[in-house]
Amino acid sequence: MRHIISILLENEPGALSRVVGLFSQRNYNIETLNVAPTEDPSLSRLTVTTIGDDRVIEQITKHLNKLIDVVKLVDLTEGNHIERELMLVKVKALGAARDEVKRTVDIFRAQIVDVTPSLYTVQITGDAAKLDAFLQAMAPVGILEVARTGVSGIARGDKVLSL
Amino acid sequence: MELLSGADMIARFLKDEGVEYIYGYPGGAALHIYDALFRQDDVKHILVRHEQAATHAADGYARASGKPGVVLVTSGPGATNAVTGIATAYMDSIPMVVLCGQVMSHLIGDDAFQETDIVGVTRPIVKHSFSIRHPSEIPEVLKKAFYLASTGRPGPVVVDIPKDMTAPTERYEYVYPKKVKLRSYNPVTRGHTGQIKKAVELMLKAKRPVFYTGGGVVTGCASEGLTDLVKKLGFPITTTLMGIGAYPQSDKQCLGWLGMHGSYESNMAMHHADLIIAIGARFDDRVTNNTSKFCPTAKIIHVDVDPSSVSKTVRADVPIVGPAGSVIDEMISLVQGRTVENAGALTEWWEKIDGWRGEREGKLYEPSKTGEALKPQEVVEAVCRVTRGEAFVTTDVGQHQMFAAQYYKFDKPNRLITSGGLGTMGFGFPAAMGVKMSYPDDDVVCITGEGSFQMMMQELSTCKQYGVGVKIVNLNNQSLGMVRQWQDLNYKSRHAHSYMESLPDFHMLIEAYGFTAITVTTKEELAPALERAFADKHELVFLDIKVDPFEHVYPMQVPLGAMRDMLLSKTERT
Ligand SMILES: Cc1ncc(C[n+]2csc(CCOP(=O)(O)OP(=O)(O)O)c2C)c(N)n1
Ligand SMILES: [Mg+2]
Numbered sequence: 001m002r003h004i005i006s007i008l009l010e011n012e013p014g015a016l017s018r019v020v021g022l023f024s025q026r027n028y029n030i031e032t033l034n035v036a037p038t039e040d041p042s043l044s045r046l047t048v049t050t051i052g053d054d055r056v057i058e059q060i061t062k063h064l065n066k067l068i069d070v071v072k073l074v075d076l077t078e079g080n081h082i083e084r085e086l087m088l089v090k091v092k093a094l095g096a097a098r099d100e101v102k103r104t105v106d107i108f109r110a111q112i113v114d115v116t117p118s119l120y121t122v123q124i125t126g127d128a129a130k131l132d133a134f135l136q137a138m139a140p141v142g143i144l145e146v147a148r149t150g151v152s153g154i155a156r157g158d159k160v161l162s163l
Numbered sequence: 164m165e166l167l168s169g170a171d172m173i174a175r176f177l178k179d180e181g182v183e184y185i186y187g188y189p190g191g192a193a194l195h196i197y198d199a200l201f202r203q204d205d206v207k208h209i210l211v212r213h214e215q216a217a218t219h220a221a222d223g224y225a226r227a228s229g230k231p232g233v234v235l236v237t238s239g240p241g242a243t244n245a246v247t248g249i250a251t252a253y254m255d256s257i258p259m260v261v262l263c264g265q266v267m268s269h270l271i272g273d274d275a276f277q278e279t280d281i282v283g284v285t286r287p288i289v290k291h292s293f294s295i296r297h298p299s300e301i302p303e304v305l306k307k308a309f310y311l312a313s314t315g316r317p318g319p320v321v322v323d324i325p326k327d328m329t330a331p332t333e334r335y336e337y338v339y340p341k342k343v344k345l346r347s348y349n350p351v352t353r354g355h356t357g358q359i360k361k362a363v364e365l366m367l368k369a370k371r372p373v374f375y376t377g378g379g380v381v382t383g384c385a386s387e388g389l390t391d392l393v394k395k396l397g398f399p400i401t402t403t404l405m406g407i408g409a410y411p412q413s414d415k416q417c418l419g420w421l422g423m424h425g426s427y428e429s430n431m432a433m434h435h436a437d438l439i440i441a442i443g444a445r446f447d448d449r450v451t452n453n454t455s456k457f458c459p460t461a462k463i464i465h466v467d468v469d470p471s472s473v474s475k476t477v478r479a480d481v482p483i484v485g486p487a488g489s490v491i492d493e494m495i496s497l498v499q500g501r502t503v504e505n506a507g508a509l510t511e512w513w514e515k516i517d518g519w520r521g522e523r524e525g526k527l528y529e530p531s532k533t534g535e536a537l538k539p540q541e542v543v544e545a546v547c548r549v550t551r552g553e554a555f556v557t558t559d560v561g562q563h564q565m566f567a568a569q570y571y572k573f574d575k576p577n578r579l580i581t582s583g584g585l586g587t588m589g590f591g592f593p594a595a596m597g598v599k600m601s602y603p604d605d606d607v608v609c610i611t612g613e614g615s616f617q618m619m620m621q622e623l624s625t626c627k628q629y630g631v632g633v634k635i636v637n638l639n640n641q642s643l644g645m646v647r648q649w650q651d652l653n654y655k656s657r658h659a660h661s662y663m664e665s666l667p668d669f670h671m672l673i674e675a676y677g678f679t680a681i682t683v684t685t686k687e688e689l690a691p692a693l694e695r696a697f698a699d700k701h702e703l704v705f706l707d708i709k710v711d712p713f714e715h716v717y718p719m720q721v722p723l724g725a726m727r728d729m730l731l732s733k734t735e736r737t
Contacts, residue, residue, distance in 0.1 A: 010347065013294065014282060014286075014292070014294070017283070017286065018286060021286050021287060025287045055474070055478075058474065059471060059475060062470045062471035063471050065470070065471075066469070066470075066471055068290075068291040068311065068345065068347055068348050069347065070347060071346060071347040072347075163346070
């Protein structure tokens with residue numbers, strides 16, 4: 001099963017490499033990875049999506065927790081949560097396809113953020129499945145470039161990941 | 164307020180931390196630190212002859228004394244030479260602090276002379292690592308390093324120290340930090356009481372229980388409690404290689420150690436058990452054999468201080484995360500005044516176990532007859548006799564290691580000092596030096612093989628310099644015996660590169676360093692040679708003992724089988 005694990009990490013040099021290294025060292029897989037500072041300058045928030053059965057996920061969270069730089073973590077997929085990813089896509093937009101692309105962009109509630117005579121740059125946010133669906137819809141038109149941030153997420157309701 | 168340079172802070176911190184010995188080797192990036200060590204007498208620096216030996220010596224010291232071993236090496240090749248020893252300590256959870264010189268901060272990343280990203284290189288084999296970024300942080304970082312290395316599940320910590328951090332011209336305030344706090348590191352101090360109660364209920368109801376205990380009991384200093392608990396319950400106990408001696412092996416409740424080359428009765432008891440009480444052991448593949456066939460009828464209680472060890476390879480029915488010592492103490496108080504519910508079943512269980520014991524009695528190996536080559540097993544038994552089973556025994560890796568563990572009988576923890584997890588040839592001799600330094604008046608024996616000894620024999624020179632009186636028992640089978648055994652079993656005896664051609668004349672080699680060597684080729688020579696070798700506890704003596712090169716280590720678990728699937732000799736199997 002796919003899991004989204006969010007980690008509060010010490011903002012120390014080398015901390016990220018310990019997390020990433022753990023995954024390769026123990027043969028765990030990383031689907032997406034997203035890191036950025038938080039409101040607390042001493043902490044970064046890192047979100048990783050990974051695939052594994054319960055035993056593997058249990059080991060992943062235990063080993064992550066063992067890293068001295070990992071201050072706290074949560075497996076968001078254990079509860080209700082909001083998952084978001086942002087993607088920028090350059091798609092061909094010539095002739096009849098130009099209107100078709102515009103329509104699809106609207107259907108997906110995406111936005112065209114840059115335009116040239118031959119292409120559109122589209123920005124879209126949503127969960128990973130929505131982004132995948134958009135790419136599939138655009139494939140016949142011609143995708144020129146894709147930039148995805150990787151998944152970020154947060155628990156629904158009152159639950160808060162903080163110190 | 165005291166102002167000290169970074170280098171002086173290091174020397175001073177080590178003193179304030181109570182460090183007795185530091186094992187190291189100098190070089191450019193570490194020279195300010197060496198100068199600071201030169202100007203003090205509190206911490207004794209031991210100059211090894213290879214940085215790998217520094218780590219193994221510190222490791223041996225740590226295992227014997229329970230205190231963290233301390234290593235100092237220079238950048239680049241000094242640090243990379245230490246890597247094998249760091250990995251060895253990591254695999255066996257040994258507390259160690261490794262101080263590495265580094266090129267000056269402004270040169271980092273430029274491929275400067277003797278620059279290696281040692282924090283990067285060692286990342287997967289350390290508990291944690293630090294890079295010093297300002298001299299003023301040295302006391303706190305070092306305190307954190309010692310704290311991390313020695314608490315929770317212990318392990319090695321690397322501290323990378325760029326040369327400019329130790330410059331004699333820059334001085335900062337020094338205060339010894341008595342305490343440190345790490346917000347993300349809070350090792351558990353006790354197990355979950357509800358879980359412990361549940362475990363005890365299972366224990367009292369068990370019909371065929373076995374204790375299976377490991378290195379965690381040794382490092383957790385819990386062997387007294389363990390002995391008490393096991394005796395109270397009257398259950399059989401088997402230990403891992405790392406756990407040997409945590410329960411006295413001479414006691415009849417002890418079945419010896421288990422796993423690939425463990426005793427027949429241990430492996431049989433594990434396989435047939437209905438309850439396994441694992442404490443400070445990690446269900447390593449050298450113990451479990453094929454996990455899908457592992458102990459098919461047993462419920463499993465697993466106590467470990469490291470949550471990631473629990474249910475890693477074998478799922479625990481009652482997981483307990485906590486240090487062996489406090490969990491065992493809690494178990495003892497719960498057992499107090501209660502009796503096992505199935506005394507009859509337990510008696511039957513013991514009958515079964517005694518039956519297995521009886522099956523192998525007197526058949527473990529065939530002693531040599533007059534005129535035949537000595538058997539390595541009988542040599543180990545003779546070493547055990549001459550040292551009354553009280554020596555510290557370090558080993559290298561190979562057949563001799565298994566024979567040492569099988570035929571020397573240990574009644575105390577920390578007495579068998581061996582590289583269990585990584586299986587590092589070259590470990591034994593430098594580790595013995597470290598042990599001897601923490602126990603100068605005890606017998607310290609390194610049981611080695613001619614292959615392993617040649618990996619670290621330069622340390623004879625270190626022993627010369629510091630008068631380290633260890634005994635070296637070289638079980639010389641003129642081959643990489645363990646490799647050869649596998650080739651006999653799996654490659655139709657095609658002995659690819661397992662024959663040690665052109666062995667040195669060990670006698671002359673040892674004498675060249677000014678030590679005594681004794682060569683033993685016959686059974687008659689053995690006892691007098693051992694008497695002579697162990698006459699003076701402070702003299703280094705090397706025994707070159709020619710043993711049967713064709714001997715195999717048995718029992719040996721059959722690969723991919725269950726615990727009980729074993730070869731028992733060259734011709735018998737279960
Ligand atoms: C550094 C290292 N290299 C290789 C091995 C693989 N290995 C395991 S046992 C062994 C043979 C050891 O020979 P020796 O020290 O003579 O011991 P014996 O088995 O003959 O008693 C080898 C090569 C190892 N464990 N460590
Ligand atoms: Mg050999």
